[in-house]
Amino acid sequence: MELYIDSANIEQIAQVMPLGILQGVTTNPTLIAKEKRDFQTLIRNIAKLVDGKIWCQVTSTEAESMVNEALEINSWAKNIVIKLPMGMEGLKAASILSRKGVETNMTLVYSVPQAVLAAKAGVSYVSPYVGRVDDTGWDGMSLIKEIVDVFQSLQVKTKVIAASIRGPQQVIDALRTGVHAVTMPYQVLLSMVRNPMTDIGLEQFMTDWNNANM
Numbered sequence: 401m402e403l404y405i406d407s408a409n410i411e412q413i414a415q416v417m418p419l420g421i422l423q424g425v426t427t428n429p430t431l432i433a434k435e436k437r438d439f440q441t442l443i444r445n446i447a448k449l450v451d452g453k454i455w456c457q458v459t460s461t462e463a464e465s466m467v468n469e470a471l472e473i474n475s476w477a478k479n480i481v482i483k484l485p486m487g488m489e490g491l492k493a494a495s496i497l498s499r500k501g502v503e504t505n506m507t508l509v510y511s512v513p514q515a516v517l518a519a520k521a522g523v524s525y526v527s528p529y530v531g532r533v534d535d536t537g538w539d540g541m542s543l544i545k546e547i548v549d550v551f552q553s554l555q556v557k558t559k560v561i562a563a564s565i566r567g568p569q570q571v572i573d574a575l576r577t578g579v580h581a582v583t584m585p586y587q588v589l590l591s592m593v594r595n596p597m598t599d600i601g602l603e604q605f606m607t608d609w610n611n612a613n614m
């Protein structure tokens with residue numbers, strides 16, 4: 401079971417990595433853009449905080465440029481791995497990069513056929529978007545389950561990382577499908593940690609402890 405935080409925010413990442421429960425960080429161009437910092441500097445700084453992988457997406461649109469960009473990003477730190485967008489160019493780039501031994505993750509996966517093609521291109525991970533599928537009126541979790549089942553029955557080595565997660569229960573539902581990994585936003589991770597009953601219980605313990613005349 402691999403868990404990642406879906407964030408490019410240094411403060412959030414610095415807070416959660418020491419928990420020792422995450423295998424790394426996933427980013428995307430939207431998350432990077434939100435930080436309003438120099439791309440390379442930001443990724444290098446995140447890489448220093450992360451004991452694990454930092455997934456960084458290329459923004460080029462043609463396979464050849466995607467490959468060059470991926471190789472450049474990949475050279476910034478040892479733990480940086482590459483996200484490619486699903487499509488003809490992404491598949492081409494994935495095939496080239498996998499032959500070069502660069503670890504890749506095919507993102508924006510919305511169907512089992514897309515996941516199968518990405519696996520054939522040699523990606524290490526596919527990222528189906530649970531929340532965004534739900535937004536369209538379809539069932540994101542069923543998509544995850546179908547991809548996991550097809551990969552298992554075909555003995556495909558590519559791992560499935562459930563992305564676009566909107567709440568703690570979705571993390572658990574995704575894990576119950578047999579998915580290899582889940583990436584979640586900071587707020588979802590906090591919601592998994594916290595429970596009002598835990599807070600009430602701890603407050604009671606401390607009150608009783610402090611009131612005791614020992």
Ligand SMILES: O=C[C@H](O)COP(=O)(O)O
Binds near residue numbers: 426532565583
């Ligand atoms: O990069 C993939 C993200 O997990 C997408 O999540 P989002 O739908 O919350 O933007």
